[in-house]
Every structure is written in C-alpha cells, then in structure tokens.
Amino acid sequence: MSDAFITRTEIESDGDGSLDGQRIAVKDNISTEGTRTTCGSAMLAEYVPPYDATVIERLKASGATIVGKTNMDEFGMGTTTESSHFGPTTNPVDEERVPGGSSGGSAAAVAAGEADLALGTDTGGSVRCPAAFCGVVGIKPTYGLVSRYGLVAYANSLEQVGPLAPTVEKAAELLDVIAGPDERDATTRSEGADTDYASAADGDIDGTTIGVLTDLVDGADERVAAVFEERIAELEDRGAELREIELDSLAHAVRAYYVIAMSEASSNLARFDGVRYGISGGFDGDWNDAFARAREAGFGSEVKRRVLLGTYALSAGYHDKYYEKAQDTRAWIKQEFDAAFEEADVLASPTMPVLPPKLGESLEDPLQHYLMDANTVPVNLADLPAISVPAGTADGLPVGAQFVGPAFGERAVIRAASALE
Template structure:
C-alpha cells in the first residue's frame, strides 16, 4: 500500500504504449478493474494474490492513449460500501478533509486525484460509487450511461447496475478521459455507440442559456442543511447564467433505495458464488470435505459487509420470497425508469445534491449499516434508470467538499459536461 491517504492498494507503474490525448497523464485504476499480471484484489482478502491474465478494455484504451497507470486504487470490498472502510486493506482518508472518509466504493480513485497522486482515475459506479467519493473529495466524477463504456474486465458485483467511469480534477479532464474509454467493444455485448458529433470535450462551452434544469425537490429537502445551502447557491448561479429552473418530484424515489438494495444484493449473491477457493479465491483447507472447505473459504475471505449482502441477496431470491422481494424490486425499478422519462419531458437535466450529508469521520458510521445505505439515496435512482450522472464540486461546508449531481437522459453526457462546466 502507498500514499499518505492510503489511496492505493498496489503500486504499479504500467507505461502507455501509444501516442494520444493522454500522453504524459498518470491514471489510478480502481482495484476491481483487471490489469494483466498486476494484482487486482477488489479490496478483499479473498483476492489478495490474484493477478488477472488480461487487461480490461478500459485499461487497454487508456494505455493506447499514452497514459501511465500509477497504481491500483483502494476500494470498499467488492464495491460494497460508501466510505472505503470495508476494504480489507484499511480505509482511505479524505485528502480534502483529513480524518474523514473519502467516500466509496471508488474512494481510492477519488482520493488519488484529490491528493495529486494521479492526474485522472478510473472508478466503477453501481449505486453512486463514483459520484459519492467525487463529492466527498471535491473532484469531478461521471457515471456514464449503461452501455457507453465497456465492462469487460470489471469484476462483477451487480451486472445490471454497474458502469466504469472517469474521475478528474476538472470537467474538461473528466470529459477527455471519457472520450478515450467510451465506445463499443466486441467483448461486451451491452455496449453501444452514442449519437455524438465530435468529442465530449467539444461539448464544454459553459453555455446554459436556454437550458432547463429540473431541481429534484424530494432529493434535496432531506439533505443536511449545510449541503442544501451550497446546493441552492449553485442553482442560483445557473439561473443567473441564463438557465431556467423548474421543480420536479419523482414519486418513485421513496421506493428506489429499497429496490436498489434488493436487486444489487441479489445479483451479488449470484456473482460472488464463484469465489469458492476452487475457481477463485483463497483456499479454506479441509482436504476431502468440500462443504467445510467452501464455508471456510468464504468465512475467511469475505468481510462482514460482503457476507451481509450475500445473505440478504440469497434470501431475496429464495423460494417463497422471490416474488415478494425481487420481483417487486424490479417493478419499482421500472417505475423509477418511467419517472425519469417523464421528468426529461420537463427539463434538459435534473439536479440534486450528490450526497445528502457531509463526509463523516472515519469510523463514525461503520457499525450502522442502515446509515451507510441511506447515504446512497440520491445516487441509486440513476443506476436503476441506467442514465448518466455527474458530480461536480460546488464549494465546501465546515471544511468538507460538497458536490452537485446533474442527471441527463441516456447518452446525454454532453448535456452534463456543458452544464457542469457552467458551475465550474
């Protein structure tokens, strides 16, 4: 491990082998994104010694664009957490607010950029895991539209929700990294081509005149008062620059968090079944008794939060409960998608605080899983709807950064960059 803030799990210098728009740039890579022959742990003791035999598509594209990878970034174990405190390799401290969490699950990625240990970073976002740490660390983080960026080489947590995305110190640098990693990939059948003329960097002109911004009131009013104050000031700034502001409420939002956790945990229980000490993961011993070996492997290799989510997901999928929980969650997901579609008939982009709270102190909420789940309330609806969202810094409160979240229709990343640049 390295860096003053424990941003990296593995130091690894991988030189780019191409000349491109990222020549000379350094990039941190979240440790659930495969790097050939370089340790990739997912922040878990289960994969402490795992070295993938291939590069993820995004890694290959970054290297081909001339960047140098400088390390594998710390993360919540298997992406399950919002503070990087569930990492088997200790938490990452917030460079902008020492003593406080960096957010998660891509906390190491955001902290590396905030601390200047890397120019850019790759993270993954299943329910806010890029936007959360970007907000807490005062950097820019984008969760792209599902299918815009290849997930080939991303170690799966919840396939239908997660997406790899860029983190940077500015809107422009984040757009430049997206230009490199976006696009179809023959290894990922879910990828698609965005209908975009030019590049994402070209969309950054700071002009929001004629843009209608929908303020999501039911994602704002429950936020910490200090966060609300900064958010309202940022909205006033957009209004002063010529944007029209309307208020929008999404009725489905109150069900989104519960639906997200049922779906995410159910997919996790399936995806993590492969870590059995035979196919993947540390061996649990007990020669000759497979049941004991399997149980020992998962007990020793997984942390408490991962075990909790596997158990809850398995329960939701079990006979007699599938329709009661999982099917209802999928119905709620469809409702959330429908609500967003309707909202985008009223506004070009939607806005809310990224995080409803300021970054907690390290250890403050670690023993309260429900409190940790609830900080995802503003971010998980985006993943359920498979639309893009960006977190952009809008100042500080009590010495801790505050982020504003902008949401656009599918493949509307250009709108996000344009509006975010006006705030910047």
C-alpha cells in the same frame, strides 16, 4: 505517500494519443495484466489477472501511464472505503473523514495530486460519492457506453466504469478515451461512441432547462442544501431556467436498489469458493465445508451481509415478495425519469445528502450507511448518465452537485457541470 493505493506500479503506454504524459490511477476491481487486482478483499489478495480490461487497453493506447491500483470498499460494497481488507483510505481534504466509496482511493488519489486522472466504478453512486466528498469531478456514464469487460462484477445490471478528474473537461477527455462499443461486452452500445465529450465543457448554460429534484434537496442536510441551492440559483442568473420536479418513486429507490444489487452480488460472488477463484478452504473430504471455510476467511463482514441478504431475496418463496417488487420499482423509476426529461434538459440535486462522515462514524448502523446513497442510486436503476461537480464547501468540507441526463445525454450533463464549475 497516501493510503489511496493498494498497489503502486508503473504500467507504461503502448501508444500515443490524447492522454500522453497523464498519470492514471485505476480502481482495484479493473483487471490489469500482470498487476494484482484484489477488489479490496482477502479473497483476491494475491490474484494477478492474465489479461487487461478493455478500458485498460484503451488507456494504454491513448498514451497514459497507469501509476497504481486504488483502494476500494471490498468488491465495491460500501460508501466510505472502510470495508477494504487493506484498511481505510482517508480524505485528503480532512484526514479524519472518509473519502466516500466505493471508489474512494481513486478520488483521493486525484484530490491529493498523486494522479492526474482516475478510473472508478459506479454501481449505486461509487464514482459520484467520492467525487463529492473529495472535491473532484466524477462521471457515471449511461449503462452500455463503457465496456465492462475485465471488471470484476458486483451487480452487472447497475455498474459502469467512470472517470474522476480535477475538472469537468479533464473528466470528459478521459470519457472520450474509454467510451465506445466492445465486441467482448454484449451490453455495450454504438450510440455515443463517436461523441466528442470534452468539447461540451464550454460552460454555456443559456437556454437550458434544469429540473431541480425537490425530493432529494429536501432530504439533504440543511448545510448541503444551502450550498446547492445558492450555486444552482447562479445558473438561473446566467440564462438557465429552473423548474421544480417531484418524483414519487425516488422514495423507494434505496430499497429497490439494495434488493437488486445484493441479489446480483449473491450470484456473482458464488465463483469465489477457493477452487475457481479465491483462497483455499482446504479439502478434508467435504467440499461444502471447504467452500464455507474459504468464504469465511476470504470475505469481510459487509460482503457476507450483502451475499446473505441477496441469497434470501432470491430464495424460493421470497423472490416474488422482494426481487420482483424491486424490479417493478425500477421500471417505475425509469418511467418517472422519462417523464421528467419531457420537462427539463437535465435534472439536478446535491450529489450526497450529507457531508463526509468521520472515519468509523457510519459503520455502526448499516441502514443509515445505505441511506447515504439516496441521491445517487436512482440514476443507476434508470441506466442514466450523471456527473458530480464541486459546488462549494460547508464547514470547510466539500459539497457536490449532481446533474442527471437522459440516456446517452452525457454532453448535456457535462455542459451543465462545466457552467457550475
């Protein structure tokens, strides 16, 4: 029994389909009717949703059995799954190390064989990071391809539900099930809804132009970069064309991402006040005191840090200085990605610039913790699809390669990843 799950359960399917007999683990910020959904937080430790998220409805209709709700960084805020109220999850590859985050429980469950497939959510890399650290496959879909109805919001404009699996084809099969528009989520699009993603995992890379994001390779640990460069070179031998691409905007992506994400978190988490949602602060005549007590007891330190910083960034006098500039940077990143896709079919980089840290190692310095997201957050800011696929190992630890595609270009990244696999 691993520490990948917060709640073990068995939610049976109510239909037959492509996932018949498959055991699915679900990140604990996705609503499951009658089964508690905690978001890894004391604030929601006993919350039981009265409805299923759209992705859960689609899983059940496809024949899948949901075997549990997986551990995660509290409200998705973290890169190691150590900020969970329920304690950290360990990496099945090396139990002294983190599994990545915030979907660490989902990746660990797949890597340990406790689930055939899993769902995570990716706000700034939270599917791809644990996929890379645990040696499995993770897909971050194009924003709008998968419904967010029933997902407990952290940062609405950035996050997407995505699959984790042992192989590219299996991840694509799960994406086939959950993709498509939803009348309950106005951000979903009809584009890509009827695409057969699994059939793209054919390994045919001949004639594909791969743009190597040199800024992200140069910034990676040399052991990670060496594994990535060796595997990408193999694709050139099989008919791909490699092209070096520099994007000046990427140097500013982490700063822009955290301003935007924390600002949206400040707004979204305002509902957890002990009255509408969350544990009670006890009313003694002053509602402000009651709210403060509920949030003091219910939120962990990382959530408090991000809510405070987001509130500050949105406050009078600072909105233009921080939030507006971050949105300008986001637009610049989108423009540079668009230009890059005029030169290449897909873009490639190491998924994570570092090897999985040891438990507790990255918590002492929040800024260094945030910088681990440097290779993944640009994709979310630009609303693009990306996949992390195992590329090999360094010092016995997994290294992931990331492929990024144009909007609704999931088939292109799935094909490239399957070739590397």
